[in-house]
Amino acid sequence: MxxxxxxxxxxxxxxxxxxxxxxxxxxxxxxxxxxxxxxxxxxxxxGGFDLEISQRAVAVMFRRSAGRWEAASPAMPKRVYSSAIEFLVDAMNCEDLPVSLRIRFAAALLPYQHRKMGG
The missing domain is CATH 1.10.10 (Arc Repressor Mutant, subunit A)
Structure with missing residues (x-):
């Protein structure tokens, strides 16, 4: 299908x-x-698709508290992040997280790291 x-x-x-x-x-x-x-x-x-990883799972991986980003997962290298971009970079590189989730973090980071071409 x-x-x-x-x-x-x-x-x-x-x-x-x-x-x-x-x-x-x-x-x-x-x-x-x-x-x-x-x-x-x-x-x-x-086909090997991880049904447990969803956008909601990504959303609960971090939360904004008092103007700072906090990791909700103990797998993350730091507990508090000063920006969402900093968090996304660490999450993308965190080897303790499933690859499918790390790919989602990388995709979320793209608009912040690479500007749209030709527009």
Missing amino acids: AFVRGKLDGLSNRQAVIAAGYSLAGAKQQGTNLMKHPGIRAELLK
């Missing part, structure tokens, strides 16, 4: 739905629905 291939290639739910040929309208909701389907979940697991 094209949706599963897209997810295994690292696309977001919405992007995988669009790549699979679904309509742009409602693509985000359709992606959420497809991710709940037992058959799709089984195919993703067969």
Whole structure:
């Protein structure tokens, strides 16, 4: 299935739905629905997709407290970060975190490190 291939290639739910040929309208909701389907979940697991890593998991890895970023995970090298960028760099390089999560941190860091070309 094209949706599963897209997810295994690292696309977001919405992007995988669009790549699979679904309509742009409602693509985000359709992606959420497809991710709940037992058959799709089984195919993703067969392909090595980590269903436990989600955007919510990334969000709880750090929190903003009193103007500073705090790591919620003991795996992080520092406890307090002065900026989100500093946190993202450490998270991306933290070998104790799953690779799939480190890739998400790297992707989140891209807009801060590389400006858009041609625009």
